[in-house]
Amino acid sequence: MLEAKLSEAGTLKKLLDAIKELVTDANFECNEEGITLQAMDNSHVALVSVLLEATGFKRYRCDRPMPLGVNLTSLTKVLKCAKDDDECTIKAADEADVLNLVYEAKSSDRIAEYDMKLMDIDSDTLGIPDTEYDARVTMPSAEFTRIVRDLSLLGESVRIEVSKEGVRFASDGEAANGSVLLRQSDSSSIGKVTQSKSKTLKKEDGADDEVVDVDADDDEEEAPDGKKIKKEKKVKKEGADGDVDMDDDEEFKARSDDEGEDEQDENEDEEGSESGKKRKKSSSSSKPSKKAKTASSSKRKGKGKKTDDSDDEDGEAGVRIEMNAHVSLTFSLKYLVNFSKSASLCSRVQLMMSNDVPLLVSYDFGQGHIRYYLAPKIGDD
Amino acid sequence: MLEAKLSEAGTLKKLLDAIKELVTDANFECNEEGITLQAMDNSHVALVSVLLEATGFKRYRCDRPMPLGVNLTSLTKVLKCAKDDDECTIKAADEADVLNLVYEAKSSDRIAEYDMKLMDIDSDTLGIPDTEYDARVTMPSAEFTRIVRDLSLLGESVRIEVSKEGVRFASDGEAANGSVLLRQSDSSSIGKVTQSKSKTLKKEDGADDEVVDVDADDDEEEAPDGKKIKKEKKVKKEGADGDVDMDDDEEFKARSDDEGEDEQDENEDEEGSESGKKRKKSSSSSKPSKKAKTASSSKRKGKGKKTDDSDDEDGEAGVRIEMNAHVSLTFSLKYLVNFSKSASLCSRVQLMMSNDVPLLVSYDFGQGHIRYYLAPKIGDD
DNA sequence: CAAATCGCTG
């Protein structure tokens, strides 16, 4: 059985608001590590991946893995009955066909209880490649929202181009053409677009421990493996959290691994630092590495050591751009606008890109993350 | 070519917001003195006239007069892509078919550039009579907004009546009738409704020169016709501007003169000071009067001398009422509500009225003005 | 100046 208690129902409400227009039905996969959800959007163009770490809950218990088939429209309605600051407990018996939600006002003078019907949903558990990317842009989520919103007024699609000049978002429309150029915020010493030749960037996981650890390892010379070391600067996430670790990663990795991506992970060599990260996982066995990650500090450390200067600086406000190669991709603005609704969950967003592969838009909040994958338009420039 | 830089894109945004629902396409007429726009509303019931003085720009250059045919809906979209405090530069080559807009964040780490298509628009350059009015009401723009909004909830039209009692806005509706009476704010010496028998008021021009001149003629005794003379007090505008002159004025005046309103002007007697102003103009001999107007200075002078005392006082907060004759006119509230959107541009609004002639609603802001003309409903009371 | 909420229109 599952029993999970969230301190703030608002977290769940925002999460549902962020994806309910993209997906109507989906399985919430629950296991001891937390809850994940993966689904293609209704038109099968985009993929959304959500993670809620067990550690992010005030209380979490899940005896055995179980999928909860939920109609997101129904869940949205039920969640609207909760106040943002209510404590929210969700429960499901092992073979239950209903999900029980209890909302308790912090003052505890009000308790509301709802039972929502569950449904059987074919779980098209898609494997998500653990791709490495040629460019990563980290910026305030509100700025991303603003840009895609602005450009969506003009045209249907946007060309995102990362070069040493910065990152450019350009859209052509009937009435007007528009282009927004963001330069790396020059905060600290490393104030410019990082351009490392061959290293590959992996997505920064704030929440994901693995990644973090890895980074930390990488960054630090004293990495356990002892491999670390190029000291390339990769950016780890400076996501909002910093401390929370995710368990899911394993899953993701597994999947990605399945994809054969794991190898790549190892390939981190390109990014020496990352390799460290991967190792951990592998080493996880080890787990120590994870700890490191877990220690939110890891992120920061990484930053501090590597690019952190800039990170910290850009940290909460600026734009950070990292690239190994020039990338230029075109995407549907409609989807990006949709993705950008997640800005309410997190103040920063990461865009991970490589030519001809799907864009990854990642919002990492304290208790997990929400990630969107969107294939580029072909014939894009 | 045109190149003009505004310190705050917000100014342009507000201006477009104020007129975009009234007009869909219009020519921005650019010349060395600034930018003007004149257009009838889509249903040809109201006329809107906008002025942006060259001196109000951070940088302004226009080698030769050029009309920029703009679809206001498109321009609104493009302007939405600017933040209110961005610096905004608009550029157009001499025979260009696109208008280039560049927005620069004050922090300068973001530069957005847009190219908007221009179109050829039949310039129905309407002559705007440089009418003299029997009553002028100057009040906080927010108050005007509130009044027409309130009354629009009750009925379709409003009767505006200026008498020695003050100015009354009254509307009759199915469910209720409403009436709002504003009395002159008793600020300075001239704290009450000015009631001059026959003198006519011209709109206070901050920017329009022409208008000013015309009035002058009437007021002064030495009017060419020899008719003038009553020495009526007319109010010039205390608008924000003061220096920039418009070329258009010529046109405007011509028409107003045609109206035969001049005679009334002469009645200024009540406010001796004003007469002085008028004289200048008139002295110019007959037509000279027009010239005088052109000199924007005329405006300010007029004010200072005549009723200015009161103007200054009520100046920023109160209601100022000036009248030469009792006026009572009925207007469509729908339009007035629309006009009142300009309140975001300026804290004061002027209403200029004479029986049976179009109402002039004028918002004068630092860098120009926006004026609306609306014909009264016939059969009005 | 920006964000969130409510209302209105499609």
Added chain:
DNA sequence: CAGCGATTTG
């Protein structure tokens, strides 16, 4: 029911 716009609050 969803999206867009307007208004209000922070």
